Amino acid sequence: MKLFTFTLAFLATITSFGQAGKFDLVIKNAKVFDSRTGALSLNQTILIKGGIITKVTSNQKNYSATKTIDARGKLVTPGFIDTHIHPTDVYRAYGALPEYFQKDSLEFYRKRLSDTYLPYGVTTAMIMGQSEKWLPPILSWHADPQPGYLDIYTVGGALISNEGRKP
Known part of the structure; x- marks a missing residue:
């Protein structure tokens, strides 16, 4: 019974990690303008899920996404x-x-x-x-x-x- 409970918990954990990493859209290599501070950040990755920006990061890893756009250094601003x-x-x-x-x-x-x-x-x-x-x-x-x-x-x-x- 303990082995079954452990196996079930382990599988649930693995499944939840797989779902969290999938984004609808990833925009990589973007210049991002922060309208609050006036700062311009280079080589940013923008992670979007459900039409909402969930994170802006300088981490350049490959994210799992339905669509990925390489901004090629172009400027991204708020709408x-x-x-x-x-x-x-x-x-x-x-x-x-x-x-x-x-x-x-x-x-x-x-x-x-x-x-x-x-x-x-x-x-x-x-x-x-x-x-x-x-x-x-x-x-x-x-x-x-x-x-x-x-x-x-x-x-x-x-x-x-x-x-x-x-x-």
Whole structure:
């Protein structure tokens, strides 16, 4: 019985160590900018699991990961926050603005907004000036953040005045 208990405990320990070492993404050979101190650290490895940075280390060992990116000395910074964007500016390039987002086009609009900002390091945006009818999908995007999409906070709709309009 003692041998069985020991063997079971040993196998559980080995299994738990194997699971802890697997990361979703490893970024190696990166320059990392620390926005709190202003320091720049060279040859850093960034370990990411479940969309969260779990560790930044100078240890250059090979980590087990689903995907590994060699930054080749490129700079890595925290995500930027744009505090004032208008989704209408992004969508207007495609013709007249829709009155509301049709359910089958939600993925297109969310991706288009993300494709506009993510390449510039903007990972979070505060949007305003959109139609009130756009709020349900925008609020659903806010409630369901995804790693490949812009994080969105809505801070106000469009203010429309009847002044100067014909009756």
